[in-house]
Amino acid sequence: MAETSPTMKTGWKGGRRDDKMFNFASSMERDILYQALKKYFGYTSFRGTQEEIIRCVLSGRDCMVLMPTGGGKSLCYQLPALLMPGVTIVISPLISLMKDQVDTLVQMGIAAASLNSMQTDLEARQVINDCREGKVKILYLSPENILARVDDLLRDFPISLFAVDEAHCVSQWGYDFRPEYTQLNRLRNLFPTVPMMALTATADKVTRMDILNQLHLRQPQVYVSSFDRPNLSLSVVKGMKKQSKDKFIREFIKDHSGQSGIIYCLSRRLVDTVARMLNQYGITALPYHAGLTAEVRSSTQEAFVYDRIQVVCATVAFGMGIDKSNIRWVIHYNMPKSIENFYQEIGRAGRDGLPADTLLFYSYADVISLSAFARESTQHEINEERLKRMQEYAEATVCRRRILLNYFGETSDMKCDNCDVCHHPPRLFDGTMLAQKALSAIMRSEQNVGLKLLVDILRGNYSQEVKSRGYDRIKTFGAGRDVPPRDWNAYVLQMLQLGLIEIAYQEDNHLKVTSLGREVLFEGRPVSLTVIDRDVVAPGLSNRAPRTRPLFVEDERPEVTRSAIDDRELYEALKLLRRQIADRQGMPPYVVFSDRVLEEMMRRCPLSVDEFSEVPGVGDYKRRKYGKEFVKVIREFVKD
Ligand code: ADP
Ligand code: ZN
Numbered sequence: 001m002a003e004t005s006p007t008m009k010t011g012w013k014g015g016r017r018d019d020k021m022f023n024f025a026s027s028m029e030r031d032i033l034y035q036a037l038k039k040y041f042g043y044t045s046f047r048g049t050q051e052e053i054i055r056c057v058l059s060g061r062d063c064m065v066l067m068p069t070g071g072g073k074s075l076c077y078q079l080p081a082l083l084m085p086g087v088t089i090v091i092s093p094l095i096s097l098m099k100d101q102v103d104t105l106v107q108m109g110i111a112a113a114s115l116n117s118m119q120t121d122l123e124a125r126q127v128i129n130d131c132r133e134g135k136v137k138i139l140y141l142s143p144e145n146i147l148a149r150v151d152d153l154l155r156d157f158p159i160s161l162f163a164v165d166e167a168h169c170v171s172q173w174g175y176d177f178r179p180e181y182t183q184l185n186r187l188r189n190l191f192p193t194v195p196m197m198a199l200t201a202t203a204d205k206v207t208r209m210d211i212l213n214q215l216h217l218r219q220p221q222v223y224v225s226s227f228d229r230p231n232l233s234l235s236v237v238k239g240m241k242k243q244s245k246d247k248f249i250r251e252f253i254k255d256h257s258g259q260s261g262i263i264y265c266l267s268r269r270l271v272d273t274v275a276r277m278l279n280q281y282g283i284t285a286l287p288y289h290a291g292l293t294a295e296v297r298s299s300t301q302e303a304f305v306y307d308r309i310q311v312v313c314a315t316v317a318f319g320m321g322i323d324k325s326n327i328r329w330v331i332h333y334n335m336p337k338s339i340e341n342f343y344q345e346i347g348r349a350g351r352d353g354l355p356a357d358t359l360l361f362y363s364y365a366d367v368i369s370l371s372a373f374a375r376e377s378t379q380h381e382i383n384e385e386r387l388k389r390m391q392e393y394a395e396a397t398v399c400r401r402r403i404l405l406n407y408f409g410e411t412s413d414m415k416c417d418n419c420d421v422c423h424h425p426p427r428l429f430d431g432t433m434l435a436q437k438a439l440s441a442i443m444r445s446e447q448n449v450g451l452k453l454l455v456d457i458l459r460g461n462y463s464q465e466v467k468s469r470g471y472d473r474i475k476t477f478g479a480g481r482d483v484p485p486r487d488w489n490a491y492v493l494q495m496l497q498l499g500l501i502e503i504a505y506q507e508d509n510h511l512k513v514t515s516l517g518r519e520v521l522f523e524g525r526p527v528s529l530t531v532i533d534r535d536v537v538a539p540g541l542s543n544r545a546p547r548t549r550p551l552f553v554e555d556e557r558p559e560v561t562r563s564a565i566d567d568r569e570l571y572e573a574l575k576l577l578r579r580q581i582a583d584r585q586g587m588p589p590y591v592v593f594s595d596r597v598l599e600e601m602m603r604r605c606p607l608s609v610d611e612f613s614e615v616p617g618v619g620d621y622k623r624r625k626y627g628k629e630f631v632k633v634i635r636e637f638v639k640d
Pocket of ligand 1: 043044045046047050067068069070071072073074075325351352353594
């Protein structure tokens with residue numbers, strides 16, 4: 001076996017299990033960690049378990065890191081990579097992700113490169129040469145590439161660490177299985193002395209176990225962070241028809257002016273129509289789905305990442321390959337089929353840790369079509385159960401975050417204060433009479449009606465179908481005239497959730513009264529329903545002053561002469577400068593600085609390059625490279 005980690009006089013002796021263990025207590029080592037954190041990343045403290053994880057890696061031990069999106073996983077291998085001799089190999093599933101990460105690192109003055117299938121042989125050889133000459137510290141590779149290159153790598157340069165990013169791709173149970181990932185278990189045998197770490201944002205327990213087994217990690221230390229994403233607001237809007245939804249979305253986007261967002265839809269057709277609708281109203285949006293060519297999809301993705309369009313309307317196919325940190329909102333035009341999917345999709349917002357808003361539209365029509373998908377799928381029982389759990393989220397009468405976290409095994413009785421339920425706790429009323437009207441109408445029409453016809457009967461609408469079937473002559477015809485149709489929709493959804501009725505999918509989606517429903521109808525068993533409040537405003541929508549949670553608590557603001565500063569204008573000016581710098585270098589704006597760093601600049605108003613270097617997220621390299629330009633813009637705002 002080749003020497004994979006030559007000892008160097010300076011730096012860590014990490015990378016070999018039999019090397020001297022990293023000394024936890026040593027304050028000198030601690031200093032080195034914090035100095036590197038400030039120098040390269042511009043931060044003064046680690047987040048959560050980052051420091052522990054980094055120490056574990058430096059001690060040469062295998063580990064698995066489970067952290068939500070935006071939690072700060074990358075730093076857990078990037079920082080050790082800089083402190084250990086040799087090259088850290090990062091295995092990443094998509095070229096676009098690799099490119100993004102390499103760009104981000106290079107922007108920080110860190111020697112990073114990637115080997116991918118888009119390169120010519122010559123280019124690839126150059127990269128390997130650079131690794132050999134110690135010019136590269138972090139090398140990104142796809143799994144198939146690494147296996148093809150295993151011989152060069154073994155022979156050519158010392159490897160300090162293998163970091164398997166998006167490690168859930170190794171598991172068939174995971175969200176995004178990639179057969180190439182399963183081959184990675186060979187690495188453990190080929191490089192027995194190089195530590196290996198697996199990282200993922202997938203919380204699922206089965207998947208976790210599978211990752212450990214598949215990658216053959218050795219006595220791994222497992223780090224599990226909370227999957228809570230407190231910066232994401234959660235809201236649900238129920239029972240809206242297309243037109244009202246579209247209007248609602250336009251209002252929502254108006255409230256998020258200039259902020260990037262994604263709208264997920266159930267079908268390609270919807271994706272196209274929603275994108276078209278938005279464009280008609282002057283909102284820049286493009287569709288993204290599997291029916292478009294690869295070129296169109298990649299140019300849409302690029303336009304979004306580079307902030308050239310504001311919105312992408314997409315099927316689930318969108319999002320996996322992008323690292324864009326400034327997605328400020330995610331809307332689900334339709335309900336997803338499971339909480340896993342939902343959490344992955346909303347998780348794409350707010351990676352920079354700043355507030356982001358999520359909104360789910362929930363309707364009877366979605367329940368019908370999703371149930372059909374679930375029933376017809378191979379693992380129908382599991383899928384039907386998953387859908388049910390998703391519906392529970394939509395119908396929640398307790399904090400929505402609590403439901404999400406409970407789903408991922410983090411039981412809590414929290415009240416997050418950043419979801420619509422916490423903001424406007426649902427009010428219950430005695431809905432027995434109301435439920436009885438609906439149940440009676442279903443029984444009197446011999447359980448032969450679906451939702452639309454039921455509402456027609458209750459509302460007393462003389463529709464064609466009502467007349468031809470003689471339903472205008474039944475006793476409950478018009479008994480629910482006082483309740484608007486949209487509310488009837490919402491009440492029927494609640495009754496479904498309560499188990500008073502069920503949908504007979506095999507019989508044209510007709511509604512059937514359950515035994516519990518019969519108790520309500522015939523024995524007067526009481527039913528509590530939730531008041532449908534038309535005036536409730538979801539988090540992230542106007543009427544809520546200030547619009548989002550204040551970014552900074554007022555007295556946290558440092559003393560700066562900033563009497564006449566208009567935050568919004570300064571922010572726009574900083575964004576513009578970021579954009580110009582990004583364009584100059586052909587990079588997405590968030591790679592230059594994340595929104596969070598811009599917000600910090602706005603808050604601190606550094607008036608010299610030295611002060612600029614105090615801004616969290618500004619490391620040495622960016623201070624030298626951009627300090628003057630940003631300080632100049634800020635000075636212009638501060639001087640008057
Ligand atoms: P993940 O890979 O887990 O989705 P990232 O590694 O992209 O998350 O990190 C998300 C954001 O958090 C990045 O903008 C990153 O710079 C920032 N971040 C990471 N670690 C820290 C830290 N210790 N202090 C402040 N910000 C951090
Ligand atoms: Zn809540």
